[in-house]
Amino acid sequence: xxxxxxxxxxxxxxxxxxxxxxxxxxxxxxxxxxxxxxxxxxxxxxxxxxxxxxxxxxxxxxxxxxxxxxxxxxxxxxxxxxxxxxxxxxxxxxxxxxxxxxxxxxxxxxxxxxxxxxxxxxxxxxxxxxxxxxxxxxxxxxxxxxxxxxxxxxxxxxxxxxxxxxxxxxxxxxxxxxxxxxxxxxxxxxxxxxxxxxxxxxxxxxxxxxxxxxxxxxxxxxxxxxxxxxxxxxxxxxxxxxxxxxxxxxxxxxxxxxxxxxxxxxxxxxxxxxxxxxxxxxxxxxxxxxxxxxxxxxxxxxxxxxxxxxxxxxxxxxxxxxxxxxxxxxxxxxxxxxxxxx
Numbered sequence: 001x002x003x004x005x006x007x008x009x010x011x012x013x014x015x016x017x018x019x020x021x022x023x024x025x026x027x028x029x030x031x032x033x034x035x036x037x038x039x040x041x042x043x044x045x046x047x048x049x050x051x052x053x054x055x056x057x058x059x060x061x062x063x064x065x066x067x068x069x070x071x072x073x074x075x076x077x078x079x080x081x082x083x084x085x086x087x088x089x090x091x092x093x094x095x096x097x098x099x100x101x102x103x104x105x106x107x108x109x110x111x112x113x114x115x116x117x118x119x120x121x122x123x124x125x126x127x128x129x130x131x132x133x134x135x136x137x138x139x140x141x142x143x144x145x146x147x148x149x150x151x152x153x154x155x156x157x158x159x160x161x162x163x164x165x166x167x168x169x170x171x172x173x174x175x176x177x178x179x180x181x182x183x184x185x186x187x188x189x190x191x192x193x194x195x196x197x198x199x200x201x202x203x204x205x206x207x208x209x210x211x212x213x214x215x216x217x218x219x220x221x222x223x224x225x226x227x228x229x230x231x232x233x234x235x236x237x238x239x240x241x242x243x244x245x246x247x248x249x250x251x252x253x254x255x256x257x258x259x260x261x262x263x264x265x266x267x268x269x270x271x272x273x274x275x276x277x278x279x280x281x282x283x284x285x286x287x288x289x290x291x292x293x294x295x296x297x298x299x300x301x302x303x304x305x306x307x308x309x310x311x312x313x314x315x316x317x318x319x320x321x322x323x324x325x326x327x328x329x330x331x332x333x334x335x336x337x338x339x340x341x342x
Contacts, residue, residue: 056166063098065128069127075094076094076095076105077330078092078105078125079124091107096155102144102158102160105156105158112148118144118146121140124141124158139163143156173226173227174231175226176223182257185211185212185255186255188206189250190250192208199297199313201310202270202309228293229273234287235287248275248278251294252275253270254271254291267328269297269325270298270311273291275290297311297312300312
């Protein structure tokens with residue numbers, strides 16, 4: 001430090017005590033604000049770790065999701081909770097009105113409902129399309145009101161949910177078909193694939209390559225099923241015995257014969273699919289096939305004369321979704337959800 005610097009230091013005006021107090025107060029407030037923000041972030045991060053994946057409790061986000069469901073005219077599946085482990089009735093509902101604090105749904109196929117249903121606990125399940133993908137949501141609720149006006153229509157009111165849960169973070173909800181609901185299945189592949197000019201009549205098709213008939217023959221298993229595809233499993237013994245070989249990009253047809261317990265009716269579909277992946281589970285020695293559906297068929301309501309096996313072939317939706325299969329899976333998933341509510 002030079003002599004000039006020393007002279008300059010002693011020439012400075014004395015410190016103002018009031019200025020020092022203001023400065024210290026400003027620094028103290030700033031430090032306190034930073035500490036509060038840090039604590040808030042810790043609490044938010046801790047709560048986030050406690051929330052399961054897919055759990056949504058932000059009111060604005062919930063309203064946006066429900067608004068999208070109403071705009072897309074989504075079907076709301078409502079399952080009424082019962083005591084004693086009895087099968088719980090499932091009601092199919094259409095979106096009616098989204099209010100400030102309540103949701104109104106119209107019951108499909110029902111013209112009236114007893115007032116005794118008010119106060120009953122329910123599980124609600126619906127799906128929306130986001131960027132060409134299907135996302136599934138569930139929430140628990142209570143029937144708070146029943147309206148039967150205009151005549152011939154019935155509506156139920158529910159409080160606006162405080163939380164939603166995305167049960168599976170996948171493009172499609174996947175479940176293993178319950179054995180009691182899988183009545184049979186078959187695979188056409190390679191030389192058994194029907195030619196394009198015979199796709200419309202199954203009576204003209206060759207014999208399937210593989211069959212699944214419970215209690216009779218089980219040459220493959222459906223590991224899981226979604227509204228847009230499936231995963232199949234074949235044992236090493238079947239692969240060797242029938243000299244089977246599967247490759248990615250190949251195509252096959254998977255027929256599924258499903259039971260809807262609520263209605264007691266069959267849902268029989270043919271899924272024309274592309275093999276997306278083939279891999280072997282070395283622990284179980286099971287060959288796994290991942291399938292993506294390209295088109296699908298169902299029996300015609302009125303058979304065409306001279307075509308006893310008439311099929312109606314349909315394109316997969318823009319969201320790669322087969323609606324009847326998606327609804328069947330949704331209802332089966334509600335049965336699982338009732339035992340594992342939010």
